[in-house]
Amino acid sequence: MEFFQEWDDTETETETTTTTTTVKKTSTKTTTTTMTTPAKLYGKDLSQYDDIDVDELLNKLTAEEVNILAKEVDPDDTFLPPSQRTSYECDKDPTGPLNRKQLIEHINKEALETPDRPEAQPYVAGVVRGKKWIPPPPSQTIQDADEKIAVDLGDEYEQALSTATQEEIIDLAAILGFHSMMNQDQYHASLLNKGQPVGMGWDGITKASKPKIFPVDPPNMTDTEESIRRVEDDDSKLIDLNWNNIKNIGDEKFDRLFAALANNTHLETLSLVNTGLHDRHAEKLAQVVEQNNTLRVLNVETNFISPQGVVRLVKALLKKCSIEEFRATNQRSQVLGNKIEMEITQLIEKNPTILRLGLHLEYNDARHRIATHLQRNIDTKRREVRARYQITLGKLGEKLKIVQTA
Known part of the structure; x- marks a missing residue:
């Protein structure tokens, strides 16, 4: 069945205070209802102005009257720019381009030179000026709700609870x-x-346990210039370099440090936590890791390295296979994604020396595979250490026999 809707084009007579409803039945037995309500402004009917020519009225107005009429606009009309919704207009000519510094100096000068308003009553410490505000008393409903409710438990329960110990009440x-x-x-x-x-x-x-107050960690007082010089000189005593939480380290210092690490043969631990590392630094650090043979621990947590930068660093670990611990959690992107995690998993499974990995992995498959591979590397490392220990003991035993026979 198809429905057709027709609108009544006939003229309808309306009054100011009434609403006329016209109902017409079509051939398909559908009913169409047309409601006509006269427009009003301040209670007056506007239908009497329908036949007036607005353009003719505007031509009769003077320039001043047109300007006044143009100011009468709706301030909430979103079709007009904000500058045209206000009735304020500045007739003064601009004195020149805006000078923000001079404007701020003028405002500060006016604020300093303008005297303060005299106080009717001078301030005195401990004296309340004016009427002190007193909160109104709570309503009777709130007072009734705050009252304790007395519950009659009976003589048997009252006697049992009154003679119970604290341990028994806690268990209850x-x-x-x-x-x-x-x-x-x-x-x-x-x-x-x-x-x-x-x-x-x-x-x-209702008593809470007191929180334990721990002392604040002291700031990192490592001298960056001195540490870079020692890395460049390949100082044999510099085994651990810690730049954690040092702020405002420039790119020039990072470049010098990474360039010195490429030829360093004594540094084993490098910590760059919360130092503002980005992908450009991660790329240079990855190139250094591919050249250095002595670095064992690398920590770049809490920086701004992207997931692709983390993958680049993990891939660099395969070049020399000397790093045993790598940490890179809490970066700019907390979630690496399935694709990145699977790529990191494949790279870790190819690394025979990595023993510890600090990364937040979301998927169980990646966590399980990496944990299995790390455990395999740890077992292999333990067997190698045990074999070396047994060889050392054997050599010492042979030397002892030689000494005893001599």
């Missing part, structure tokens, strides 16, 4: 599901069946 609270009302010390003590000290039993149910 755990049975009834009130363990969330106890603090952590009380809860663990009830589980371990330990006695409660004074103030930590049922009477101390």
Whole structure:
């Protein structure tokens, strides 16, 4: 069945205070309803102005009247720019281009030269000026809700609770599901069946345990220039270099450090945590890792390295296979993605020397495969150390026999 809708084009007579409804039935037995409501402004009917020629009225206005009429606009009209929605217009000519520095100096000067408003009553410490605000008393409903509700438990339960010890009351609270009302010390003590000290039993149910205050870590006072010079000189005593949490390290210092690391033969641990490393630094660091043979631990956590930069560093570990621990968590992108994690997993599985990896992996497959491979490398390392230890013991035994026979 098809439906056709027709609108009544006939003229409808309306009054100011009434609404006329016209109903017409079509051949398909559908009903069309047309409602006509006269437009009003401040309670007056605007239909009497329909036959007036607006252009003719505008031609009769003077320039001043047209300007006044143009200012009467709707401030909420989004079709007009904000500069045209306001009735304020500045008739003064500009004195020149805007000078922000001079404007701020003028504002500060006016603020300093303008005297403060005199106070009717001078300020005196401890004296309240004016009327002190007193909060109104709470309503009767709130007072009734705050009152304690007395529950009659009966003589038997009252006697049992009055003679119960603190340990028994804590166990009863755990049975009834009130363990969330106890603090952590009380809860663990009830589980371990330990006695409660004074103030930590049922009477101390609303008392929180005091937080432990740990001293603030001192700032890293490592001299970057001195450490770079020692790396360049291949200082044999410099085995661990820690630049953690040092702010505002320039690119020039990073370039010098990475260039010196390429030929260094003594540095084993490099920590660059929270130093503002980006992908450009990660690329240069990866090139250094591919050339250095002595570096064992590399830590670049809490920086701005992208997932592709992390993959580049992991790939660089395969060149010399000397690094045993690599950490790169808490970077710019917390989630690496399935593709990146699988690529890192394949690279780690090809590395026979990596023993520890600090990366946040989201997928179980990547975590399981990497954990299995790291455990395999650890077992291999343990067997090698044990073999070397047995060889050393054998050599010492031979030397002892030689000494004894001599």
